[in-house]
Amino acid sequence: MKYYQEITCPNCTNSNLMKSGSSDRGVQRYRCQTTACSTNTFMLEYCYKACEFGTKEHVVEMAINSSGTRDTARVLKINKNTVTRTLKNKENSLVQVNPLFQTFDQGKPLEVRLEQVCCDEAEMDEQWSFVGNKSNQRWLWHAVDHKTNTVLAYVFGKRKDIVFKELKALLLPLNISRYYTDDWGAYERHLDAEKHEIGKKNTQKIERKNLNFRAWIKRLTRRTICFSKLEKMHDIVIGLLINKVEFGRDIHAKSKI
Structure with a gap:
């Protein structure tokens, strides 16, 4: 019995994809051919949860909703250093x-x-x-x-x-x-x-x-x-909340700085 699986881009949900090699573990990579899409390549399965699409957005959302670093790491099943690094990378995007x-x-x-x-x-x-x-x-x-x-x-x-x-x-x-x-x-x-x-x-x-x-x-x-x-982490988490809730900014957008 044959079956077909429709694969779409996790970012723009477009099905206009092409194969783009494979990972070191032999997992197939795909590339979205939509010009406006910011996704480079992606896989259907990742060995580390932090690489999955949307995980880093969840890190930020949990941080501004009273979750600590270790809380976030346990829930998302990622390393606490990844949580800290993800939040620190948002510093330059704050106003x-x-x-x-x-x-x-x-x-x-x-x-x-x-x-x-x-x-x-x-x-x-x-x-x-x-x-x-x-x-x-x-x-x-x-x-x-x-x-x-x-x-x-x-x-x-x-x-x-x-x-x-x-x-x-x-x-x-x-x-x-x-x-x-x-x-x-x-x-x-x-x-x-x-x-x-x-x-x-x-x-x-x-x-x-x-x-x-x-x-x-x-x-x-x-x-x-x-x-x-760290004062840096303290300021970033509160700054993310103010930028999203009060300023109405997209805190998940990639920083241009």
């Missing part, structure tokens, strides 16, 4: 300013200006976490649009004025006219008094955002046994 919020430029064509979004009022806050041990504090400084509660920009560092200045510099092109913060001294020292309002009344949205981040990422939970050993 710290929301691309949806741009400065309104009258010199641009009308159709371009209509697509731009400007922010008039912003809420700012800092969120505590740690790396390695609780004495090594790592704060997430971020700002959200007061109207939509969408993250505008973020930075990581100590709870120092110099880190807040980095966040302020990222927000400068947005021409924000009003800032709402708590009574932490860095805000009062570096924001113009006429543009700055202190109090809990207008910072409820960013406080709600902080709770959302703690629910997504165990690294931000106050009492947790899931923490990063």
Whole structure:
């Protein structure tokens, strides 16, 4: 009895394929002939799970959904070093300013200006976490649009004025006219008094955002046994969450940098 198996590209699901040699173990390789497809070659069976199509995307998705490195390695049946390497490779693709919020430029064509979004009022806050041990504090400084509660920009560092200045510099092109913060001294020292309002009344949205981040990422939970050993990994995982959920970016796309 003969039977036929239809083989399609795991990336674009196109059946326009050609044979492309075989692996060292004698497994047949296939190449997608679709011009727009980014897949080079693929096999129907891999001896190592990490090579299967979609595995690295699962690594990223699990990382931003409260899974630790060892959790991910156990579930996907891959090495924990592969999990770490996959996340580190995403560092260059991250951005710290929301691309949806741009400065309104009258010199641009009308159709371009209509697509731009400007922010008039912003809420700012800092969120505590740690790396390695609780004495090594790592704060997430971020700002959200007061109207939509969408993250505008973020930075990581100590709870120092110099880190807040980095966040302020990222927000400068947005021409924000009003800032709402708590009574932490860095805000009062570096924001113009006429543009700055202190109090809990207008910072409820960013406080709600902080709770959302703690629910997504165990690294931000106050009492947790899931923490990063490297500041780089800590920043990447939280950055991936913000880039996907808040900025609406495709975090699985290959970096051009």
